[in-house]
Amino acid sequence: MLPIIEFDGLTVSLGGREILHGLSGALRGKAIGLLGPNGAGKSTFINTLLGFHKPSKGTVRVHGRDVCNEAMAVRRTIGYMPENEAFIAGMSGVRFVRYMAELAGLPPEEALERTHEAFFYVGLGEARYRKLGTYSLGMKQLAKLAQAIAHGPNLLLLDEPTNGLDPPARLRMLQLIREIRDTPGMNLVLSSHLLHDVEECCDEVLILNDGCIAALCNLEEERKANRKFLELETTGDENAFAEAAERMGCECALFSRGRMKIVLPHEIELRQIYQLASEKGVQIRRMNHRRDSLEDIFLRAMEEPMTARSAQAR
Amino acid sequence: MAVYKRTYRRYDGPLTPQWSRFLVLTRYSLYTLFDSRPFTAFVVLSAIPLLLSGVLIYLSHSPMARTLLQLPGPIIKIDPKFFRQVLLNQGWLAFLMTAWAGPGLVAPDLANQALPLYLSRPFSRAEYVLGKMGVLFLLLSAITWLPVLLLFGLQAGLEAGWFKENYWIMGSIFLAGMLWISVISLLSLAISAWVRWRMVASAFLFGIFFVGAAFANMINGILNTSWGHLLNLGHLIFGVIWPKLFRVAVDAAGANPHARRPHLPPGMVALAPLPIPLWQACMVVVVACAVCLLLLNRRLRAREVVRG
Structure with a gap:
Protein backbone atom coordinates (compact mmCIF):
# COMPACT_ATOMS: atom_id res chain seq x y z
CA MET A 1 0.00 0.00 0.00
CA LEU A 2 1.30 3.45 -0.93
CA PRO A 3 2.10 5.44 2.23
CA ILE A 4 -0.08 8.48 2.88
CA ILE A 5 2.92 10.50 3.94
CA GLU A 6 6.48 9.53 3.27
CA PHE A 7 9.55 11.48 4.35
CA ASP A 8 13.17 10.69 3.78
CA GLY A 9 15.97 12.60 5.50
CA LEU A 10 13.57 15.51 5.99
CA THR A 11 15.46 18.47 7.38
CA VAL A 12 13.79 21.84 7.78
CA SER A 13 15.63 24.96 8.87
CA LEU A 14 13.84 28.16 9.80
CA GLY A 15 15.51 31.44 10.61
CA GLY A 16 18.95 29.81 10.46
CA ARG A 17 17.97 27.14 13.00
CA GLU A 18 17.39 23.50 12.17
CA ILE A 19 13.92 22.52 13.39
CA LEU A 20 13.46 19.04 11.91
CA HIS A 21 16.58 16.90 11.85
CA GLY A 22 16.62 14.38 9.02
CA LEU A 23 13.31 12.62 9.69
CA SER A 24 12.69 9.41 7.78
CA GLY A 25 9.57 7.33 7.87
CA ALA A 26 6.30 6.40 6.23
CA LEU A 27 2.82 6.93 7.61
CA ARG A 28 0.13 4.54 6.44
CA GLY A 29 -2.56 4.88 9.08
CA LYS A 30 -6.09 6.01 8.41
CA ALA A 31 -5.79 8.53 11.19
CA ILE A 32 -2.29 9.59 12.12
CA GLY A 33 -1.65 11.27 15.44
CA LEU A 34 1.14 13.78 15.67
CA LEU A 35 2.36 14.13 19.21
CA GLY A 36 5.16 15.92 20.94
CA PRO A 37 5.91 18.55 23.54
CA ASN A 38 5.95 22.25 22.69
CA GLY A 39 8.70 23.06 20.22
CA ALA A 40 9.02 19.45 19.09
CA GLY A 41 8.40 20.40 15.46
CA LYS A 42 4.78 19.27 14.99
CA SER A 43 3.58 22.50 13.41
CA THR A 44 6.73 22.74 11.30
CA PHE A 45 6.04 19.22 10.07
CA ILE A 46 2.44 20.11 9.13
CA ASN A 47 3.55 23.36 7.49
CA THR A 48 6.11 21.41 5.48
CA LEU A 49 3.39 19.01 4.32
CA LEU A 50 1.43 22.04 3.12
CA GLY A 51 4.46 23.41 1.32
CA PHE A 52 4.72 26.47 3.58
CA HIS A 53 8.29 25.58 4.49
CA LYS A 54 10.75 24.11 2.03
CA PRO A 55 12.93 21.25 3.27
CA SER A 56 16.58 22.21 3.35
CA LYS A 57 17.42 18.53 2.84
CA GLY A 58 15.48 15.40 2.07
CA THR A 59 12.04 14.89 0.60
CA VAL A 60 8.46 14.64 1.78
CA ARG A 61 5.71 13.05 -0.27
CA VAL A 62 1.94 13.06 0.22
CA HIS A 63 0.00 10.35 -1.61
CA GLY A 64 3.22 9.66 -3.53
CA ARG A 65 3.56 13.28 -4.74
CA ASP A 66 6.53 15.41 -3.86
CA VAL A 67 5.40 18.35 -1.77
CA CYS A 68 8.00 20.71 -3.25
CA ASN A 69 7.69 19.84 -6.92
CA GLU A 70 3.96 19.10 -7.02
CA ALA A 71 2.72 21.51 -4.37
CA MET A 72 -0.51 22.42 -6.18
CA ALA A 73 -1.44 18.79 -6.82
CA VAL A 74 -0.77 17.95 -3.17
CA ARG A 75 -2.79 20.91 -1.87
CA ARG A 76 -5.68 19.92 -4.11
CA THR A 77 -6.12 16.80 -1.96
CA ILE A 78 -5.63 18.45 1.41
CA GLY A 79 -7.98 20.15 3.84
CA TYR A 80 -6.29 22.15 6.56
CA MET A 81 -7.65 23.30 9.88
CA PRO A 82 -5.13 25.67 11.43
CA GLU A 83 -4.47 25.82 15.15
CA ASN A 84 -4.98 29.54 15.67
CA GLU A 85 -7.89 31.76 14.73
CA ALA A 86 -7.79 32.26 10.97
CA PHE A 87 -10.66 34.01 9.24
CA ILE A 88 -11.52 36.51 6.58
CA ALA A 89 -12.72 39.64 8.31
CA GLY A 90 -16.33 40.72 8.14
CA MET A 91 -17.74 37.65 6.43
CA SER A 92 -20.70 35.49 7.39
CA GLY A 93 -19.95 31.84 8.07
CA VAL A 94 -21.54 30.61 4.88
CA ARG A 95 -19.79 33.18 2.71
CA PHE A 96 -16.42 32.41 4.29
CA VAL A 97 -16.66 28.66 3.72
CA ARG A 98 -18.05 29.08 0.21
CA TYR A 99 -15.20 31.44 -0.60
CA MET A 100 -12.66 28.91 0.65
CA ALA A 101 -14.32 26.11 -1.32
CA GLU A 102 -14.26 28.22 -4.50
CA LEU A 103 -10.59 28.98 -3.98
CA ALA A 104 -10.03 25.23 -3.77
CA GLY A 105 -11.50 24.98 -7.26
CA LEU A 106 -15.18 24.15 -6.75
CA PRO A 107 -17.61 25.86 -9.13
CA PRO A 108 -19.75 28.48 -7.30
CA GLU A 109 -22.97 26.43 -7.19
CA GLU A 110 -21.21 23.27 -5.97
CA ALA A 111 -19.28 25.34 -3.44
CA LEU A 112 -22.49 26.81 -2.05
CA GLU A 113 -24.22 23.44 -1.79
CA ARG A 114 -21.26 21.81 -0.09
CA THR A 115 -20.88 24.79 2.24
CA HIS A 116 -24.41 24.29 3.52
CA GLU A 117 -23.75 20.57 3.88
CA ALA A 118 -20.53 21.19 5.76
CA PHE A 119 -22.25 23.60 8.15
CA PHE A 120 -25.05 21.16 8.89
CA TYR A 121 -22.53 18.35 9.23
CA VAL A 122 -20.46 20.14 11.85
CA GLY A 123 -23.61 21.26 13.64
CA LEU A 124 -23.57 24.97 12.78
CA GLY A 125 -26.48 24.86 10.36
CA GLU A 126 -28.54 27.43 12.25
CA ALA A 127 -25.66 29.84 12.71
CA ARG A 128 -24.31 29.76 9.19
CA TYR A 129 -25.56 33.21 8.18
CA ARG A 130 -24.13 34.92 11.24
CA LYS A 131 -20.92 36.96 10.99
CA LEU A 132 -17.86 34.97 11.97
CA GLY A 133 -16.92 37.66 14.47
CA THR A 134 -20.01 36.81 16.54
CA TYR A 135 -19.14 33.09 16.83
CA SER A 136 -17.98 31.62 20.14
CA LEU A 137 -14.61 29.89 20.30
CA GLY A 138 -16.20 26.47 19.88
CA MET A 139 -18.22 27.65 16.89
CA LYS A 140 -15.11 29.11 15.32
CA GLN A 141 -13.36 25.76 15.67
CA LEU A 142 -16.30 24.09 13.96
CA ALA A 143 -16.32 26.75 11.20
CA LYS A 144 -12.63 26.06 10.66
CA LEU A 145 -13.42 22.37 10.35
CA ALA A 146 -16.21 23.20 7.88
CA GLN A 147 -13.85 25.17 5.64
CA ALA A 148 -11.35 22.31 5.79
CA ILE A 149 -13.87 19.72 4.59
CA ALA A 150 -16.14 21.77 2.29
CA HIS A 151 -14.08 21.03 -0.81
CA GLY A 152 -14.02 17.29 -0.04
CA PRO A 153 -10.31 16.59 0.46
CA ASN A 154 -8.70 13.14 0.75
CA LEU A 155 -6.37 14.14 3.54
CA LEU A 156 -7.34 16.32 6.45
CA LEU A 157 -4.68 18.08 8.50
CA LEU A 158 -6.07 19.05 11.88
CA ASP A 159 -3.86 21.19 14.05
CA GLU A 160 -5.07 21.10 17.67
CA PRO A 161 -8.77 20.84 16.72
CA THR A 162 -10.02 20.59 20.30
CA ASN A 163 -8.14 23.64 21.57
CA GLY A 164 -10.29 25.77 23.83
CA LEU A 165 -13.39 23.59 23.56
CA ASP A 166 -15.58 22.79 26.54
CA PRO A 167 -16.13 19.06 27.27
CA PRO A 168 -19.37 18.62 25.26
CA ALA A 169 -17.93 20.53 22.28
CA ARG A 170 -14.72 18.50 22.53
CA LEU A 171 -16.66 15.24 22.47
CA ARG A 172 -18.63 16.47 19.47
CA MET A 173 -15.43 17.44 17.66
CA LEU A 174 -13.84 14.04 18.38
CA GLN A 175 -16.98 12.30 17.16
CA LEU A 176 -16.84 14.30 13.92
CA ILE A 177 -13.17 13.44 13.47
CA ARG A 178 -13.92 9.75 13.95
CA GLU A 179 -16.78 9.92 11.45
CA ILE A 180 -14.59 11.63 8.88
CA ARG A 181 -11.84 9.10 9.52
CA ASP A 182 -14.22 6.24 8.81
CA THR A 183 -15.17 7.64 5.40
CA PRO A 184 -13.71 5.35 2.73
CA GLY A 185 -10.57 6.73 1.09
CA MET A 186 -10.18 9.40 3.73
CA ASN A 187 -7.09 9.95 5.87
CA LEU A 188 -6.34 12.48 8.51
CA VAL A 189 -3.44 13.81 10.51
CA LEU A 190 -4.30 15.01 13.98
CA SER A 191 -1.76 17.14 15.77
CA SER A 192 -2.56 17.49 19.44
CA HIS A 193 -1.10 17.91 22.87
CA LEU A 194 -3.92 15.83 24.28
CA LEU A 195 -2.96 12.17 24.32
CA HIS A 196 -6.54 11.16 24.95
CA ASP A 197 -7.72 12.83 21.72
CA VAL A 198 -5.07 11.04 19.69
CA GLU A 199 -5.76 7.74 21.43
CA GLU A 200 -9.49 8.05 20.67
CA CYS A 201 -9.14 8.94 17.01
CA CYS A 202 -5.87 7.60 15.65
CA ASP A 203 -4.51 4.25 14.66
CA GLU A 204 -0.95 5.39 14.05
CA VAL A 205 1.14 7.85 15.97
CA LEU A 206 4.25 9.85 15.18
CA ILE A 207 5.88 11.28 18.26
CA LEU A 208 8.35 14.09 17.73
CA ASN A 209 10.81 15.34 20.27
CA ASP A 210 13.20 18.19 19.62
CA GLY A 211 12.83 17.82 15.86
CA CYS A 212 13.56 14.08 15.86
CA ILE A 213 11.30 11.07 15.69
CA ALA A 214 10.87 9.79 19.23
CA ALA A 215 8.45 7.06 18.18
CA LEU A 216 6.56 6.00 15.12
CA CYS A 217 4.18 3.20 15.82
CA ASN A 218 0.90 1.61 14.93
CA LEU A 219 -1.28 2.10 17.96
CA GLU A 220 -3.41 -0.98 17.33
CA GLU A 221 -0.37 -3.24 17.10
CA GLU A 222 1.16 -1.56 20.13
CA ARG A 223 -1.97 -2.15 22.13
CA LYS A 224 -2.06 -5.82 21.14
CA ALA A 225 1.64 -6.39 21.68
CA ASN A 226 2.02 -4.33 24.78
CA ASP A 292 0.29 -0.05 28.14
CA SER A 293 -1.43 3.21 27.17
CA LEU A 294 -0.47 5.93 24.72
CA GLU A 295 0.70 7.88 27.73
CA ASP A 296 3.23 5.14 28.51
CA ILE A 297 4.34 5.05 24.89
CA PHE A 298 4.67 8.82 24.89
CA LEU A 299 6.57 9.00 28.16
CA ARG A 300 8.88 6.18 27.10
CA ALA A 301 9.47 7.92 23.76
CA MET A 302 10.36 11.14 25.51
CA GLU A 303 13.00 9.29 27.56
CA GLU A 304 14.69 7.33 24.81
CA PRO A 305 15.79 8.22 21.28
CA MET A 306 14.28 6.56 18.24
CA THR A 307 14.37 2.87 18.85
CA ALA A 308 14.27 -0.21 16.71
CA ARG A 309 10.50 -0.11 17.17
CA SER A 310 10.10 2.98 15.03
CA ALA A 311 12.47 1.62 12.43
CA GLN A 312 10.36 -1.54 12.42
CA ALA A 313 7.22 0.52 11.89
CA ARG A 314 8.72 1.87 8.70
CA MET B 1 -35.85 24.57 3.65
CA ALA B 2 -33.42 22.48 1.71
CA VAL B 3 -32.40 19.18 3.21
CA TYR B 4 -28.65 18.75 3.29
CA LYS B 5 -26.76 15.51 3.61
CA ARG B 6 -25.31 15.18 7.08
CA THR B 7 -22.38 13.00 6.22
CA TYR B 8 -18.93 13.73 4.99
CA ARG B 9 -18.60 13.32 1.21
CA ARG B 10 -15.44 13.63 -0.79
CA TYR B 11 -15.70 15.80 -3.88
CA ASP B 12 -14.91 14.23 -7.22
CA GLY B 13 -16.77 16.68 -9.46
CA PRO B 14 -15.39 19.16 -11.98
CA LEU B 15 -13.01 21.91 -10.88
CA THR B 16 -12.64 25.43 -12.19
CA PRO B 17 -9.52 26.10 -14.30
CA GLN B 18 -6.44 26.97 -12.26
CA TRP B 19 -5.84 30.20 -14.19
CA SER B 20 -9.23 31.60 -13.16
CA ARG B 21 -8.88 31.04 -9.40
CA PHE B 22 -7.47 34.49 -8.69
CA LEU B 23 -10.72 35.94 -10.03
CA VAL B 24 -12.57 34.33 -7.09
CA LEU B 25 -10.52 36.51 -4.78
CA THR B 26 -11.17 39.58 -6.92
CA ARG B 27 -14.90 38.88 -7.00
CA TYR B 28 -15.24 38.43 -3.24
CA SER B 29 -13.11 41.50 -2.52
CA LEU B 30 -15.29 43.59 -4.82
CA TYR B 31 -18.44 42.33 -3.06
CA THR B 32 -16.90 43.36 0.25
CA LEU B 33 -16.00 46.82 -1.05
CA PHE B 34 -19.41 47.45 -2.54
CA ASP B 35 -21.05 46.44 0.74
CA SER B 36 -20.03 49.92 1.83
CA ARG B 37 -22.55 52.53 0.65
CA PRO B 38 -20.15 55.49 0.86
CA PHE B 39 -17.74 53.61 -1.37
CA THR B 40 -20.47 52.84 -3.90
CA ALA B 41 -21.47 56.50 -3.83
CA PHE B 42 -17.87 57.51 -4.42
CA VAL B 43 -17.63 55.22 -7.47
CA VAL B 44 -20.81 56.74 -8.88
CA LEU B 45 -19.66 60.30 -8.17
CA SER B 46 -16.36 59.72 -9.91
CA ALA B 47 -18.31 59.33 -13.16
CA ILE B 48 -19.54 62.92 -12.98
CA PRO B 49 -16.39 64.57 -14.44
CA LEU B 50 -16.57 62.07 -17.27
CA LEU B 51 -20.18 62.93 -17.97
CA LEU B 52 -19.25 66.62 -18.01
CA SER B 53 -16.41 65.88 -20.44
CA GLY B 54 -18.86 63.98 -22.62
CA VAL B 55 -21.20 66.97 -22.56
CA LEU B 56 -18.29 69.25 -23.54
CA ILE B 57 -17.44 67.04 -26.52
CA TYR B 58 -21.05 67.00 -27.58
CA LEU B 59 -21.40 70.77 -27.24
CA SER B 60 -18.29 71.41 -29.31
CA HIS B 61 -19.86 69.48 -32.16
CA SER B 62 -23.46 70.62 -31.86
CA PRO B 63 -24.10 74.21 -32.96
CA MET B 64 -27.78 73.74 -32.21
CA ALA B 65 -27.13 72.82 -28.59
CA ARG B 66 -24.72 75.73 -28.25
CA THR B 67 -27.35 78.07 -29.64
CA LEU B 68 -29.93 76.72 -27.24
CA LEU B 69 -27.55 77.27 -24.35
CA GLN B 70 -26.48 80.63 -25.79
CA LEU B 71 -22.80 79.64 -25.88
CA PRO B 72 -20.48 81.37 -28.32
CA GLY B 73 -18.49 79.21 -30.82
CA PRO B 74 -16.76 75.89 -30.02
CA ILE B 75 -16.13 76.00 -26.31
CA ILE B 76 -13.14 73.67 -26.17
CA LYS B 77 -10.68 72.14 -28.58
CA ILE B 78 -10.80 68.37 -28.48
CA ASP B 79 -7.19 67.30 -28.92
CA PRO B 80 -4.64 65.02 -27.16
CA LYS B 81 -4.26 67.64 -24.45
CA PHE B 82 -7.98 67.42 -23.67
CA PHE B 83 -7.83 63.64 -23.25
CA ARG B 84 -4.70 63.92 -21.17
CA GLN B 85 -6.43 66.43 -18.89
CA VAL B 86 -9.53 64.25 -18.51
CA LEU B 87 -7.35 61.25 -17.71
CA LEU B 88 -5.36 63.33 -15.24
CA ASN B 89 -8.52 64.37 -13.40
CA GLN B 90 -9.71 60.79 -13.31
CA GLY B 91 -6.21 59.70 -12.26
CA TRP B 92 -6.46 61.74 -9.08
CA LEU B 93 -9.91 60.33 -8.38
CA ALA B 94 -8.41 56.90 -8.91
CA PHE B 95 -5.72 57.81 -6.41
CA LEU B 96 -8.37 58.73 -3.82
CA MET B 97 -10.18 55.49 -4.53
CA THR B 98 -6.97 53.52 -4.06
CA ALA B 99 -6.28 55.29 -0.79
CA TRP B 100 -9.77 54.20 0.30
CA ALA B 101 -9.89 50.63 -0.98
CA GLY B 102 -6.24 49.58 -1.12
CA PRO B 103 -5.33 49.48 2.59
CA GLY B 104 -8.27 47.16 3.32
CA LEU B 105 -7.20 44.53 0.84
CA VAL B 106 -4.23 42.76 2.41
CA ALA B 107 -3.97 44.07 5.98
CA PRO B 108 -7.13 42.31 7.30
CA ASP B 109 -5.94 38.97 5.91
CA LEU B 110 -2.64 39.38 7.72
CA ALA B 111 -4.30 40.59 10.92
CA ASN B 112 -6.72 37.64 10.91
CA GLN B 113 -3.99 35.14 9.97
CA ALA B 114 -5.95 34.17 6.89
CA LEU B 115 -2.98 33.61 4.60
CA PRO B 116 -2.52 29.96 5.65
CA LEU B 117 -6.14 29.39 4.62
CA TYR B 118 -5.52 30.79 1.14
CA LEU B 119 -2.15 29.16 0.65
CA SER B 120 -3.13 25.72 1.95
CA ARG B 121 -5.29 25.50 -1.16
CA PRO B 122 -4.06 25.14 -4.73
CA PHE B 123 -3.49 28.86 -4.77
CA SER B 124 -0.11 30.58 -4.95
CA ARG B 125 1.15 33.83 -3.51
CA ALA B 126 1.42 35.26 -7.02
CA GLU B 127 -2.26 34.43 -7.59
CA TYR B 128 -3.10 36.08 -4.29
CA VAL B 129 -1.35 39.30 -5.34
CA LEU B 130 -2.92 39.06 -8.80
CA GLY B 131 -6.37 38.62 -7.26
CA LYS B 132 -5.96 41.61 -4.96
CA MET B 133 -4.49 43.73 -7.74
CA GLY B 134 -7.37 42.66 -9.95
CA VAL B 135 -9.75 44.45 -7.56
CA LEU B 136 -7.91 47.74 -8.00
CA PHE B 137 -7.35 47.21 -11.71
CA LEU B 138 -11.04 46.68 -12.34
CA LEU B 139 -12.17 49.55 -10.16
CA LEU B 140 -9.60 52.03 -11.39
CA SER B 141 -9.92 51.02 -15.03
CA ALA B 142 -13.64 51.62 -14.74
CA ILE B 143 -13.08 55.25 -13.82
CA THR B 144 -9.93 56.04 -15.83
CA TRP B 145 -8.88 54.72 -19.21
CA LEU B 146 -12.05 52.77 -20.04
CA PRO B 147 -14.48 55.73 -19.90
CA VAL B 148 -11.86 58.03 -21.46
CA LEU B 149 -11.70 55.60 -24.36
CA LEU B 150 -15.47 55.87 -24.59
CA LEU B 151 -15.11 59.66 -24.76
CA PHE B 152 -12.54 59.14 -27.52
CA GLY B 153 -15.08 57.01 -29.34
CA LEU B 154 -17.71 59.74 -28.89
CA GLN B 155 -15.38 62.36 -30.34
CA ALA B 156 -14.38 60.07 -33.22
CA GLY B 157 -18.05 59.48 -33.99
CA LEU B 158 -18.95 63.16 -33.95
CA GLU B 159 -16.14 64.49 -36.11
CA ALA B 160 -15.55 62.88 -39.49
CA GLY B 161 -11.89 62.27 -40.33
CA TRP B 162 -10.73 63.00 -36.77
CA PHE B 163 -10.13 59.35 -35.94
CA LYS B 164 -7.75 58.84 -38.85
CA GLU B 165 -5.47 61.57 -37.57
CA ASN B 166 -5.73 60.78 -33.87
CA TYR B 167 -6.18 57.01 -33.57
CA TRP B 168 -2.87 56.77 -31.68
CA ILE B 169 -4.47 58.56 -28.72
CA MET B 170 -6.28 55.31 -27.87
CA GLY B 171 -2.96 53.61 -27.17
CA SER B 172 -1.79 56.61 -25.18
CA ILE B 173 -4.94 56.61 -23.05
CA PHE B 174 -4.59 52.89 -22.38
CA LEU B 175 -0.88 52.99 -21.59
CA ALA B 176 -1.07 56.13 -19.48
CA GLY B 177 -4.02 54.75 -17.51
CA MET B 178 -2.45 51.35 -16.96
CA LEU B 179 0.84 52.87 -15.86
CA TRP B 180 -0.84 55.00 -13.22
CA ILE B 181 -3.06 52.14 -12.07
CA SER B 182 -0.12 49.74 -11.82
CA VAL B 183 1.95 52.13 -9.76
CA ILE B 184 -0.73 53.13 -7.27
CA SER B 185 -2.09 49.57 -6.99
CA LEU B 186 1.30 48.10 -6.21
CA LEU B 187 2.10 50.90 -3.77
CA SER B 188 -1.17 50.51 -1.91
CA LEU B 189 -0.88 46.71 -1.73
CA ALA B 190 2.69 46.93 -0.44
CA ILE B 191 1.64 49.49 2.16
CA SER B 192 -1.38 47.39 3.08
CA ALA B 193 0.89 44.40 3.62
CA TRP B 194 3.15 46.28 6.01
CA VAL B 195 0.87 48.76 7.76
CA ARG B 196 -1.87 47.19 9.79
CA TRP B 197 -4.00 50.32 10.42
CA ARG B 198 -6.14 51.47 7.55
CA MET B 199 -5.90 55.21 8.25
CA VAL B 200 -2.14 55.06 8.66
CA ALA B 201 -1.83 53.09 5.42
CA SER B 202 -3.91 55.69 3.55
CA ALA B 203 -1.84 58.49 5.06
CA PHE B 204 1.31 56.67 4.00
CA LEU B 205 0.08 56.50 0.41
CA PHE B 206 -0.65 60.23 0.42
CA GLY B 207 2.74 60.82 2.00
CA ILE B 208 4.59 59.00 -0.76
CA PHE B 209 3.15 61.39 -3.34
CA PHE B 210 2.77 64.67 -1.47
CA VAL B 211 5.67 64.52 0.96
CA GLY B 212 7.76 63.09 -1.88
CA ALA B 213 6.79 66.07 -4.05
CA ALA B 214 7.60 68.55 -1.30
CA PHE B 215 10.93 66.90 -0.65
CA ALA B 216 11.71 66.86 -4.37
CA ASN B 217 10.96 70.57 -4.69
CA MET B 218 13.10 71.28 -1.65
CA ILE B 219 16.07 69.47 -3.18
CA ASN B 220 15.50 71.21 -6.51
CA GLY B 221 15.31 74.61 -4.83
CA ILE B 222 18.41 74.16 -2.71
CA LEU B 223 20.62 72.49 -5.29
CA ASN B 224 19.25 74.30 -8.37
CA THR B 225 18.61 71.03 -10.09
CA SER B 226 15.77 68.93 -11.44
CA TRP B 227 17.02 65.62 -10.13
CA GLY B 228 14.96 66.02 -7.01
CA HIS B 229 11.98 65.08 -9.17
CA LEU B 230 13.29 61.55 -9.17
CA LEU B 231 11.70 61.35 -5.72
CA ASN B 232 8.40 62.69 -7.01
CA LEU B 233 6.51 59.80 -8.56
CA GLY B 234 3.54 61.99 -9.45
CA HIS B 235 5.74 64.37 -11.41
CA LEU B 236 7.58 61.56 -13.17
CA ILE B 237 4.35 60.00 -14.36
CA PHE B 238 2.19 63.07 -15.04
CA GLY B 239 4.96 65.52 -15.89
CA VAL B 240 7.42 63.39 -17.85
CA ILE B 241 5.93 60.14 -19.10
CA TRP B 242 2.36 61.20 -19.87
CA PRO B 243 3.31 64.27 -21.98
CA LYS B 244 5.47 62.00 -24.12
CA LEU B 245 2.65 59.49 -24.45
CA PHE B 246 0.17 62.18 -25.45
CA ARG B 247 2.77 64.04 -27.55
CA VAL B 248 2.03 67.29 -25.76
CA ALA B 249 4.53 69.87 -24.62
CA VAL B 250 4.23 70.78 -21.00
CA ASP B 251 5.66 74.04 -19.72
CA ALA B 252 9.18 73.22 -18.65
CA ALA B 253 8.25 69.55 -18.35
CA GLY B 254 10.54 68.16 -15.75
CA ALA B 255 12.42 71.38 -15.31
CA ASN B 256 12.66 73.12 -12.02
CA PRO B 257 10.56 76.29 -11.96
CA HIS B 258 12.41 77.54 -8.89
CA ALA B 259 15.65 77.54 -10.89
CA ARG B 260 14.60 80.57 -12.96
CA ARG B 261 16.35 83.32 -11.13
CA PRO B 262 14.94 86.71 -12.23
CA HIS B 263 16.96 88.47 -9.55
CA LEU B 264 20.31 87.50 -11.07
CA PRO B 265 22.53 90.47 -11.99
CA PRO B 266 22.42 91.61 -15.62
CA GLY B 267 24.78 89.71 -17.82
CA MET B 268 24.47 86.50 -15.84
CA VAL B 269 22.38 83.80 -17.42
CA ALA B 270 20.62 81.34 -15.20
CA LEU B 271 21.06 77.87 -16.50
CA ALA B 272 17.72 76.17 -16.16
CA PRO B 273 18.27 72.58 -15.14
CA LEU B 274 17.62 70.01 -17.79
CA PRO B 275 14.33 68.19 -17.60
CA ILE B 276 14.33 64.59 -16.40
CA PRO B 277 14.88 62.30 -19.39
CA LEU B 278 12.09 59.88 -20.20
CA TRP B 279 14.22 56.77 -19.68
CA GLN B 280 15.20 57.88 -16.21
CA ALA B 281 11.60 58.56 -15.27
CA CYS B 282 10.63 55.12 -16.56
CA MET B 283 13.51 53.56 -14.67
CA VAL B 284 12.44 55.13 -11.35
CA VAL B 285 8.85 53.97 -11.88
CA VAL B 286 10.03 50.43 -12.65
CA VAL B 287 12.28 50.43 -9.57
CA ALA B 288 9.39 51.67 -7.41
CA CYS B 289 7.18 48.84 -8.72
CA ALA B 290 9.95 46.29 -8.17
CA VAL B 291 10.42 47.47 -4.58
CA CYS B 292 6.68 47.09 -3.99
CA LEU B 293 6.75 43.53 -5.35
CA LEU B 294 9.75 42.76 -3.17
CA LEU B 295 7.95 44.09 -0.10
CA LEU B 296 4.89 42.00 -0.95
CA ASN B 297 7.04 38.94 -1.48
CA ARG B 298 8.66 39.37 1.91
CA ARG B 299 5.42 39.90 3.75
CA LEU B 300 2.98 37.52 2.09
CA ARG B 301 3.94 34.20 3.57
CA ALA B 302 1.74 31.55 5.08
CA ARG B 303 3.96 31.38 8.15
CA GLU B 304 6.19 34.13 9.39
CA VAL B 305 9.68 32.92 10.24
CA VAL B 306 11.34 34.74 13.08
CA ARG B 307 15.11 34.88 12.63
CA GLY B 308 17.62 34.58 15.40
Missing part, protein backbone atom coordinates in the same frame (compact mmCIF):
# COMPACT_ATOMS: atom_id res chain seq x y z
CA ARG A 227 2.84 -5.91 28.00
CA LYS A 228 0.68 -5.91 31.07
CA PHE A 229 1.61 -3.70 33.97
CA LEU A 230 1.09 -4.15 37.68
CA GLU A 231 1.30 -1.21 40.00
CA LEU A 232 1.63 -2.51 43.55
CA GLU A 233 1.75 -1.14 47.07
CA THR A 234 3.33 -3.66 49.41
CA THR A 235 4.56 -4.07 52.95
CA GLY A 236 7.33 -6.49 53.89
CA ASP A 237 10.56 -7.36 52.17
CA GLU A 238 9.86 -5.84 48.78
CA ASN A 239 13.50 -6.18 47.67
CA ALA A 240 13.41 -9.96 48.04
CA PHE A 241 10.02 -10.02 46.33
CA ALA A 242 11.33 -7.94 43.42
CA GLU A 243 14.42 -10.13 43.02
CA ALA A 244 12.27 -13.27 42.96
CA ALA A 245 9.90 -11.68 40.42
CA GLU A 246 12.83 -10.78 38.20
CA ARG A 247 14.07 -14.40 38.39
CA MET A 248 10.60 -15.36 37.06
CA GLY A 249 11.15 -13.09 34.06
CA CYS A 250 9.35 -9.94 35.20
CA GLU A 251 10.77 -6.44 35.03
CA CYS A 252 10.52 -4.58 38.32
CA ALA A 253 10.93 -0.98 39.33
CA LEU A 254 10.93 -0.11 43.04
CA PHE A 255 9.74 3.20 44.39
CA SER A 256 9.53 4.64 47.88
CA ARG A 257 7.16 3.35 50.59
CA GLY A 258 6.76 -0.12 49.13
CA ARG A 259 5.43 0.98 45.79
CA MET A 260 6.61 -1.00 42.79
CA LYS A 261 5.81 -1.43 39.13
CA ILE A 262 6.05 -4.87 37.53
CA VAL A 263 5.95 -5.61 33.82
CA LEU A 264 4.50 -9.06 33.30
CA PRO A 265 5.66 -11.26 30.44
CA HIS A 266 2.87 -13.00 28.53
CA GLU A 267 3.46 -16.41 30.16
CA ILE A 268 3.22 -15.18 33.75
CA GLU A 269 -0.20 -15.26 35.32
CA LEU A 270 -1.39 -12.95 38.05
CA ARG A 271 -1.90 -15.94 40.35
CA GLN A 272 1.86 -16.62 40.33
CA ILE A 273 2.52 -13.11 41.63
CA TYR A 274 0.18 -13.75 44.57
CA GLN A 275 1.95 -17.03 45.27
CA LEU A 276 5.33 -15.34 45.16
CA ALA A 277 4.16 -12.62 47.55
CA SER A 278 2.89 -15.28 49.91
CA GLU A 279 6.19 -17.17 49.75
CA LYS A 280 8.20 -14.02 50.51
CA GLY A 281 5.84 -12.87 53.24
CA VAL A 282 4.92 -9.70 51.43
CA GLN A 283 1.49 -8.16 51.85
CA ILE A 284 -0.07 -6.71 48.75
CA ARG A 285 -2.09 -3.67 49.97
CA ARG A 286 -3.12 -2.35 46.57
CA MET A 287 -2.85 -3.65 43.02
CA ASN A 288 -3.58 -1.81 39.79
CA HIS A 289 -3.56 -4.02 36.70
CA ARG A 290 -3.48 -2.30 33.33
CA ARG A 291 -2.14 -2.43 29.78
